[in-house]
Amino acid sequence: MMLIAGTVPIKGMPLAVGRVVREGEALAIDSQRIPCTQGTGAMISAALATTAYLGLEAPRAVIVGDVGEGRGSRELYRYLVDNVAGLSPQVLALHYWLPDMSQTRQLCEAVEGCKERPVIIADAASMYSAKAAGVAEGFDIFTPDATEIAFLADPNATHPAYIARHLFESDVDRVPELARAACENHGAAKLLLVKGAVDYVIKDGDVLATVAEPSMPALEAIGGTGDTVTGLVAALTYAELEPQEAAIIAARANRMAGKYAQATPATKVKDIIAQFPSVFKDYLCQWSNVCYIGGDGKDGRS
Amino acid sequence: MVLFTDVQHAMVTEKALKSAGYLVRLVAPPPELRKGCDLAVEINLVEKPGIERLLNDRGLAYIGIDPIKIATAPLLSVVKVTDFGDWIMVKAGNMKITCEKASGVIVNVSGGGCPDIPYLHAELIDRRISEVPRPKDIGFTLCALNLDRAFDECLTLRLGEDEA
The missing domain is CATH 3.30.70 (Alpha-Beta Plaits)
Known part of the structure; x- marks a missing residue:
């Protein structure tokens, strides 16, 4: 099972747990409907597009309404701490929530109770809280952008709002240097997919791959295109690709979807997500050897 | 303090x-x-x-x-501006806001990770920057504060005033 956890921007929405179903332009989880917009909705949508294409089980999600006050986030932490061992997902993807170092440490302890250790992926504030709590190295994949890699590299910052000025002002060429610093400072997951003008896949401080084509500068402006990368990585990891392979393909697919959508800075993320099936159809077999056989909805590896 | x-x-x-x-x-x-x-x-x-x-x-x-x-x-106070032709993107820390130059309409908000960012995204998108509440007035987190710094820079650019 792939479990995705995060808050959604619907005030007062109760915690919902269930298999994700697409309903028109929205997602349904248990009896709740959420939009496929920036944040957890975009991440889940990208993961669902991937599992649907590959004929895999749809993601299970645990979501809760939180517009920033933190009440929903606390419910979410509590649910995960109490239930993650029983659920024992193969992939656990954590996303938006109010960062809380203490609750994050409790969750990491609870994960130790899983039958088999899940692949743990974090983006957004779940990545912030993991780094701030000093438990980043217990995570398998982080998906920071160029600013967030500076945050991970700054040993004193507990939130990107406090990163040192000289780190923020660094350019894309310094990503490898910052990633090495993040690893040395114990602020990085085992694998980093750093999103930017050039996407870097970095393991233990070493650059394994870069992805720069197709060049789509507009994607940086589009809210949710980082979330979709994380959703793709999670689903491709669930499809049993190696994390670095999943990261490279996710970066390529996101860029290609932007190209297919003819993205401008005004494009909405749902228009990018809508392109994933076409991108997979045209490129996934070539990129990964994960080739859709067709007919029975199953996937196969050639 | x-x-x-x-x-x-x-x-x-x-x-x-x-x-x-x-x-x-x-x-x-x-x-x-x-x-x-x-x-x-x-x-x-x-x-x-x-x-x-x-x-x-x-x-x-x-x-x-x-x-x-x-x-x-x-707090990090540096802002960066990227010109995309018809649009302009302003970045403050981990937050970015993009506006159409001619109209001053906010077309995208990106970055961040705290739970009020998707909420602010929904509140601000497709509205003129001069007509929406400030992120720091309706947000709750440091991400919202960073977004407000980017928002503030956008206001100084006086986007969309020719059309208004």
């Missing part, structure tokens, strides 16, 4: 104190007092009595006012 249970109370208090003429600034509390998304207001300690009275009179919630001088951190 004035300490708070959450970021929003710090933002509201900073605004109230500045309106009252106090020279204050938003900073990170010392590491041992941080939970993950924290903000404090640095004041001149000699002004503590007056500030305390103002906060109490206005019912502004705070944990305490402590004489802490070390291990605080300033």
Whole structure:
């Protein structure tokens, strides 16, 4: 099972747990409907597009309404701490929530109770809280952008709002240097997919791959295109690709979807997500050897 | 330093104190007092009595006012502007806001990770920047504060004024 956890921007929405179903332009989880917009909705949508294409089980999600006050986030932490061992997902993807170092440490302890250790992926504030709590190295994949890699590299910052000025002002060429610093400072997951003008896949401080084509500068402006990368990585990891392979393909697919959508800075993320099936159809077999056989909805590896 | 249970109370208090003429600034509390998304207001300690009275009179919630001088951190204040032709993107820390130059309409908000960002995204998108509430007035977190800095820079660019 792939479990995705995060808050959604619907005030007062109760915690919902269930298999994700697409309903028109929205997602349904248990009896709740959420939009496929920036944040957890975009991440889940990208993961669902991937599992649907590959004929895999749809993601299970645990979501809760939180517009920033933190009440929903606390419910979410509590649910995960109490239930993650029983659920024992193969992939656990954590996303938006109010960062809380203490609750994050409790969750990491609870994960130790899983039958088999899940692949743990974090983006957004779940990545912030993991780094701030000093438990980043217990995570398998982080998906920071160029600013967030500076945050991970700054040993004193507990939130990107406090990163040192000289780190923020660094350019894309310094990503490898910052990633090495993040690893040395114990602020990085085992694998980093750093999103930017050039996407870097970095393991233990070493650059394994870069992805720069197709060049789509507009994607940086589009809210949710980082979330979709994380959703793709999670689903491709669930499809049993190696994390670095999943990261490279996710970066390529996101860029290609932007190209297919003819993205401008005004494009909405749902228009990018809508392109994933076409991108997979045209490129996934070539990129990964994960080739859709067709007919029975199953996937196969050639 | 004035300490708070959450970021929003710090933002509201900073605004109230500045309106009252106090020279204050938003900073990170010392590491041992941080939970993950924290903000404090640095004041001149000699002004503590007056500030305390103002906060109490206005019912502004705070944990305490402590004489802490070390291990605080300033907020990142650098902004970067990227010109996309018909659109302009302003980045402050981990937050970006993109507007159409001609109309001043906010076309995208990206970056961040705190739970009010998707909410602010929904509140701001496809509306003129001059007609929407400020992120720091309806947001709750440090990401919202960074977004407000980008928003503030956009306002100085006077986007969409020719059309308005």
